[in-house]
Amino acid sequence: MNSMTWGLCAPATVPSIRRTRTLQLNEIAARFNQLAVPGLGGVWFARQIVMALQGVWIARQLNNGTSNIEAANAIEALSCWKGYVEGKQRDARLRGFNKIRKLHAKDLTFNAARKRTFYVTIPMRMGTVEALPALGFVTPQRSFNAFDCTATGEQLLRLDKGQQALFTRWIAAPDSIATRAVQPSYEALSSDACQLIRSQLQHAGSETDSQRRSAALAWMDRLRQSRPARIRWEKRPAEITVEHWHDLQAGAYFFATRAAALELLERLEVEMAQHHSGVCHDLRSPLSPPLLDAIQHLRQRAQAFLLLQHPDAAARQFCHECDQPPAAVLRALVERDGHILKLNAEQIEPGNAFRGNSAADTNQDEDAVEPPSAQDFWPEHLSRRMHNLFLLNLDLHGELSAWLDKGKVA
Template sequence: MRLFNELAVPGLGGVWFGKQLFLATLGVLVAEQANERGCQVTKIAVANAIEAIACWLALTGEPRTSGGRVLGSTKIIGHDSYSFSKVSQSNFYVTTPMRMTTVTALPALGLVETSGNRFNSFSCSRQGLELVEAVCQDSRPFNKSVVEHLVQWVCGQDDRVDSGRLRAALSPLTPLPPHARLLIQARLHQGTSREAESSRRRRSDALRWVESRRQAAPPVGWDSRPVQISNPEHWADLHAGALFFRVRNAALDVLDELEIYIGTPERKYAFGASIPARVQDALTSLNSVAQAFLDLNHHSVEARKFCSECVSDSAVEVLSKLVGRDGRILRLVGTNICPGPAFHGGEQPEEVQPESNDAPGAASHGWPDGISHRISNLWWLSLDLDGEIEAWLNSENKEATHG
């Protein structure tokens, strides 16, 4: 899955609007400066805490359509303190912050420098500093620069965060200044010298393609490569990815039907017993889409291996391989398929589900069937960089409301 998403739009990660890149870069910069002053903090803790405050500022500000840009609404409102020591606690904010979607993007776009792929190893680059300055230059909370105030906040020297000027800079709902949008756009096209030229070209081509769709370029199917995608191999990888995503979904359908069939933690399915009709139907669909992927003869060894497992003539072998890969909801015990530790019998658990970092859907925007979600993410990012995301989110929200 990661391979096909990376082949679709290299270096984008899960980013779909500009403030994600800014807030994560700001977290790296503030943590670096705080550590230089003797405050021992990790970059992950600082970036998560700044993101939490950014979302709190958005939630306590002027109501706007968030479209998924604000997380933590059930956890971060109503506290008596918003000091760094409080906000940086692991249970204060969401378990999957937006920062996690940027771990690939920050180094690929040159906003940080790193010798590894861990967020705590990042250091803010010149381009990252330029982005922070472009966003924060007109905001001086409590008569200090945004970076200076946040460094003091992290070091416990100033716990104030309720500031309109800080909200203007940090809130995920406030637009990026024009210069900051241009900087990110340049980063998307140029990447870094450490990145392969083919990766920069793919990301740049994909950006031009999604931009063309907003300029009345006609939608295309898989049999018609858009002119903006200059490399036929890129289009072939996008198509292969779409087929593989269908295989993944079909495999999950099989497991879902098995979970429903078992129904309770006390039941099990024994190999050799007749296969339930709904499970058999799901297996037939899985076989069809897996064979369609194999017919492409794509170069991914792991994807071909998985699809080969899904087209076996032995239903028992297919089920065994799928459940073996799962192990959480369903697990193998000898010749039986039994409930795993996350088993729910096909029903959703009662506890609150974690908030999603996903961009709004883009099914109506004319993409070929099954294409990587990174194309949709890039669509929304391009809207943000053109200052149009708010209007589109409001439009889609109205359509969803009025049906």
């Protein structure tokens, strides 16, 4: 994936847009994330929901050709700029560090902010595409631009009506200078707004989805009040059902297998680039000890998933492919790749995105910023949605800023 169309739905965790190995596993990953915390998407703090919702409501109310995406992205950009003006620098709830941090108010007209190049290409709004309809704040539609606020969504916005009025006046007069009276993106919502979001997490959607979110939220409450040294799969939390816990563990083991597969392909790519006789790799040739070790590690990860006997057939198929003799493992993974490495009979050849240096894959673009995660007690490779729910729950209790400021989140 070399580019991402502006405004399309995005996954809960957005990968590098420069060079990405999906291995045709995105749909499986999405299913395990959905099983973990249904409908949460990439939301991890409360104002992220409100900024996106404000954009939808204002664009619909003005009906002047402004799209939902333009309004929401501009509101987010202005809110982040205000955070920088107040002296914040590196906070995961602030984006556009390189683009908007040093701008003056006169530079922040809506006509400027609505342009695609003004702000980051992957705004925090994109993490709300799934959550807004799932939590009942907008009518379900295929795209963000088609969203319209529900009565519940309008109720949430009325709890922040002062900000709503400021943003409406700014967007309605697109050449006017931005007001400094807007709240920064990290500003906590009112207790009433937080309570409404919490209620939607507990009750919106199907019975199965709401029960899973409600149970996970209860677990987050306990973790917030009493943080364990380490959460282990052998000890299921009382709030989580056996089935839900099994899905969480299977998801973590699948993500671990995927990570090991990606590490193996990166190592193979580096070795191919360093090979003096050419960059191709013959599947019939002996493998280096590091590659054999990487394959063995991958097989162990895959076997751990298969032992759980999870019903996801596509995930089982992938893990079976990873639990084969070395040459068969490489063949299967390269067939899934086909973008950075490709298969030609018994030869693995460089694909269009081949670089041969895994360090070159590092995306220095600020768009790659991910939500912070409390990595000190979670099981390895647990769905990021559970991390996000923990942070969101902190925010709904007014504790997120203190948590971040104390450096408790890595």
